[in-house]
Amino acid sequence: MSDVADRVKKIVVEHLGVEEDKVTESASFIDDLGADSLDTVELVMAFEEEFGIEIPDDAAETIQTFGDAVKFISQAS
Amino acid sequence: MMFDLTGKTALITGASGGIGGAIARALHAQGATVGLSGTRTEPLEALAAELGERAHVLPCNLSDKAAVEALPKQAAEAMGSVDILVNNAGITRDNLFMRMSDDEWQSVLDVNLTATFKLCKGVLRGMMKARWGRIVNISSVVGATGNPGQGNYAASKAGVVGMSKSLAYEVASRGITVNAVAPGFIATAMTDKLSEDQKAKINAQIPAGRMGDPAEIAAAVSYLASPEAAYVTGTTLHVNGGMAML
Numbered sequence: 173m174s175d176v177a178d179r180v181k182k183i184v185v186e187h188l189g190v191e192e193d194k195v196t197e198s199a200s201f202i203d204d205l206g207a208d209s210l211d212t213v214e215l216v217m218a219f220e221e222e223f224g225i226e227i228p229d230d231a232a233e234t235i236q237t238f239g240d241a242v243k244f245i246s247q248a249s
Numbered sequence: 250m251m252f253d254l255t256g257k258t259a260l261i262t263g264a265s266g267g268i269g270g271a272i273a274r275a276l277h278a279q280g281a282t283v284g285l286s287g288t289r290t291e292p293l294e295a296l297a298a299e300l301g302e303r304a305h306v307l308p309c310n311l312s313d314k315a316a317v318e319a320l321p322k323q324a325a326e327a328m329g330s331v332d333i334l335v336n337n338a339g340i341t342r343d344n345l346f347m348r349m350s351d352d353e354w355q356s357v358l359d360v361n362l363t364a365t366f367k368l369c370k371g372v373l374r375g376m377m378k379a380r381w382g383r384i385v386n387i388s389s390v391v392g393a394t395g396n397p398g399q400g401n402y403a404a405s406k407a408g409v410v411g412m413s414k415s416l417a418y419e420v421a422s423r424g425i426t427v428n429a430v431a432p433g434f435i436a437t438a439m440t441d442k443l444s445e446d447q448k449a450k451i452n453a454q455i456p457a458g459r460m461g462d463p464a465e466i467a468a469a470v471s472y473l474a475s476p477e478a479a480y481v482t483g484t485t486l487h488v489n490g491g492m493a494m495l
Contacts, residue, residue: 210419214377 433489
């Protein structure tokens with residue numbers, strides 16, 4: 173697994189308090205990992221800080237799964 | 250000292266006015282570091298000089314969109330954070346409804362409601378991370394009762410209440426409270442200009458028989474900004490001498 177994926181997974185596990193093996197490529201933050209809509213906003217904030225990038229609101233809305241996040245961040249950073 | 254705000258930072262808009270100045274003094278007296286915002290720099294500098302340490306002057310014209318967006322950042326840079334936001338600044342441009350221009354309507358909505366929205370949004374990130382925050386938006390009794398000649402102002406102040414409640418829902422689980430304070434008639438430089446006859450007419454509508462003092466609004470804000478008010482959110486605290494019992 174790439175370095176980006178590891179770092180994203182660490183944030184997701186810490187923030188949502190889920191088991192690491194639940195955080196799969198297609199795992200949806202809201203449907204599978206128990207996030208509420210505000211959690212997703214906070215996750216995006218945490219990603220921005222971890223990777224030193226800015227994720228605009230319209231892009232943030234497309235980040236629904238762990239895989240989406242890794243893909244977006246890999247391209248942006 | 251009513252409450253202990255030592256180590257907390259507070260951004261107050263409209264701090265050059267009577268009520269805003271009183272709010273800044275009260276929060277400062279309780280130990281908070283204060284960011285004094287307002288359009289006129291001179292009274293802000295004078296207030297900062299009076300307060301001494303823990304006071305920062307942050308001039309901002311809330312009609313200027315770019316300036317509004319920059320203010321939360323400037324405040325966080327000056328004070329290290331914004332733990333408490335008091336949206337107190339407001340303007341009036343009174344006119345009868347049938348004569349009210351689009352510009353009179355829009356300029357009041359822009360400053361009283363839209364700037365309040367933007368400043369709330371601008372401080373939320375830091376509050377969410379800190380898992381602690383207090384937002385106190387200053388509404389008005391006329392937001393609840395209406396007032397002839399103030400369709401724009403009353404709409405903006407009622408809007409502030411609805412907005413505060415919605416935001417209160419969203420961030421309650423993160424230790425952030427959002428409340429409104431709705432002053433009635435408060436004695437300020439503006440009301441000093443009224444004639445004795447006009448003042449007597451106003452006082453007759455108020456069960457307490459007098460106008461409020463800015464410090465009495467500041468006391469309500471101090472409570473809502475305090476750690477003790479953690480379980481109070483989405484409410485409107487009416488401070489009006491009984492003029493409207495809501």
